[in-house]
Amino acid sequence: xxxVSQHPSRVICKSGTxxxxxxxxxxxxxxxxxxxxxxPKKSLMLMATSNEGxxxxxxxxxxxxxxxxxxxxxxxxxxxxxxxxxxxxxxxxCSANSMEGLAGAYEQYFGPGTRLxxx
Amino acid sequence: GQNIDQPTEMTATEGAIVxxxxxxxxxxxxxxxxxxxxxxxxxxxxxxxxxxxxEEKGRFSSFLSRSKGYSYLLLKELQMxxxxxxxxxxxxxxxxxxxxxxxxxRA
Numbered sequence: 001x002x003x004v005s006q007h008p009s010r011v012i013c014k015s016g017t018x019x020x021x022x023x024x025x026x027x028x029x030x031x032x033x034x035x036x037x038x039x040p041k042k043s044l045m046l047m048a049t050s051n052e053g054x055x056x057x058x059x060x061x062x063x064x065x066x067x068x069x070x071x072x073x074x075x076x077x078x079x080x081x082x083x084x085x086x087x088x089x090x091x092x093x094c095s096a097n098s099m100e101g102l103a104g105a106y107e108q109y110f111g112p113g114t115r116l117x118x119x
Numbered sequence: 120g121q122n123i124d125q126p127t128e129m130t131a132t133e134g135a136i137v138x139x140x141x142x143x144x145x146x147x148x149x150x151x152x153x154x155x156x157x158x159x160x161x162x163x164x165x166x167x168x169x170x171x172x173x174e175e176k177g178r179f180s181s182f183l184s185r186s187k188g189y190s191y192l193l194l195k196e197l198q199m200x201x202x203x204x205x206x207x208x209x210x211x212x213x214x215x216x217x218x219x220x221x222x223x224x225r226a
Contacts, residue, residue: 034213034214041221042218042219043206043216043217043218043219044162044206044214044216045216046213046214046215049213091159093161093162095214107152107164107167108214109164110154110161110162110163111161112160112161113159113160113161115159
């Protein structure tokens with residue numbers, strides 16, 4: 001089946017620094033990847049849709065200058081949290097569309113997530 | 120906007136059956152997914168419904184009524200490992216998630 005990886009799985013950084021999170025589709029090509037964040041005991045909130053070779057589409061309320069998304073290839077999307085602050089501490093999850101699932105193009109496969117803690 | 124509602128918590132006994140309901144009001148509809156998520160982990164796919172009716176997959180079944188904007192996930196023969204959060208998500212070219220239902224299975 002389709003596998004999505006994320007790196008790093010956990011990261012602790014100081015306030016004001018930037019952190020890059022990578023999302024890779026390991027055995028399939030993903031023209032579209034999605035970035036979510038999840039607060040404890042809350043559901044996933046879509047931050048942005050990342051399309052290979054074009055600019056990401058951000059959801060309302062998400063600062064595009066703070067959360068930089070680059071989808072440089074069909075297997076890699078990166079999310080950079082710039083000038084991180086404690087309120088950015090969260091669980092960040094990426095997903096990728098694959099044609100291989102039961103739902104065809106609509107099924108998303110999720111990465112294992114990245115726990116970001118900003119001190 | 121998207122409005123997806125599911126109960127916050129449910130508790131059941133090992134071996135029992137639990138039904139998690141999900142109602143939705145969304146601007147578009149291209150299928151409904153159910154995901155299981157253990158604490159600190161990413162969601163894993165359980166089921167997908169795009170047409171009305173029941174989809175059965177082992178101990179898990181999912182039902183959809185598009186006219187009523189309603190779905191349920193049925194978990195049978197509950198096991199301790201089924202304790203997790205269950206997320207209902209509606210697809211309209213992107214996924215909109217409900218807040219999740221935390222299911223606790225007790226011995």
